[in-house]
Amino acid sequence: MKQRIITGVIGAVGFIAAVIAGGSIFAALVTAMTITGAIEIARMLKLPALSAAGVLGIAVSLITFLPPSWADALGLSLESRVLAFIAAAWLLMLVPVATKNRVSFAVCGLLIFGAFYVGAGFHFFVHARESEGALFLFLALFAIWATDTGAYFAGRSFGRRKLWPAISPKKTIEGSLGGIVLAVIVGVTFQLMFTVFESWAVLFVFLLVVSTAGQLGDLVASAMKRQYDIKDFGRILPGHGGILDRFDSLLFVMPVLYVLQFF
Structure with a gap:
């Protein structure tokens, strides 16, 4: 319980400070959280984070997450981001082929869904901070x-x-x-x-x-x-x-x- 309280207090103070700061500090923190969340989804599916499937899952999360201000700064249109998402998802479909079905299509489908779930949630989190x-x-x-x-x-x-x-x-x-x-x-x-x-x-x-x-x-x-x-x-x-x-x-x-x- 003591460890839980200490972690909670330190984490809350740092997180609240980042929300107040906004901008690149906040976006950088949530980017790290997005990557970590995508890794947790991969591990839930018994996939190593640095495997082909794990890396593609992280990529799907980051493509989905990309904050609006970052996309504008990089000159990335919504269409280009959608195409990048499709490309990453398409590559994931090749993983069962490359692994001779050791990684199943079902797992890859759940990885895409989980990566999107993480990326979309944190995307709108940053979007709310930037817009409201x-x-x-x-x-x-x-x-x-x-x-x-x-x-x-x-x-x-x-x-x-x-x-x-x-x-x-x-x-x-x-x-x-x-x-x-x-x-x-x-x-x-x-x-x-x-x-x-x-x-x-x-x-x-x-x-x-x-x-x-x-x-x-x-x-x-x-x-x-x-x-x-x-x-x-x-x-x-x-x-x-x-x-x-x-x-x-x-x-x-x-x-x-x-x-x-x-x-």
Whole structure:
């Protein structure tokens, strides 16, 4: 527990500082997180990170992740990025041929999907920081963290009915509702301190979306770990697991917010 707390505090301070700094510092940090997340997906599929498939998976993640400002600076159009994505995916189709099916088409397909999942989630994370600013991002982050905290304590105190035992046996309906309640409380407090939305109705919808999508993202990650019989995606964060263990909710939340045109 002590190691978990120390890692959490140091990681949170460094991460918050990078969000405030924005620009290349923030993008560089999230780039490293994207690469690490892609490696964790490869390892989940029992693929070495430096294998042909692993490297192509990282490439798919980075192509998907490329922040808008970086793409503009490099003169890369959306069409060129789509073509690069297709090229990397096409090369992955040759891996089963080259390995005589030791690496299956099913694994390569899941690698593409997982790499896209990681890259897209972190892409919209950076995009939100560039387009809406730090306060918007902090509101989303605090709502996600409040959901996790509220769900944990409400579940331990009042949890009786299982939410989805086949995927995550410890989660309860009472915990889920407690997470939403604390997310709303934290979000309203943040709004009173820093005006993020002009409309309170929009704020409440935003908080409900973030809290609900965050819990769905956590269930998605739990389903992946259960299917591949792993406890954590990685060990890069002592006491916390891997990058995907800590940011599974965010990877689901940010694309949802973009689709719903919150940024």
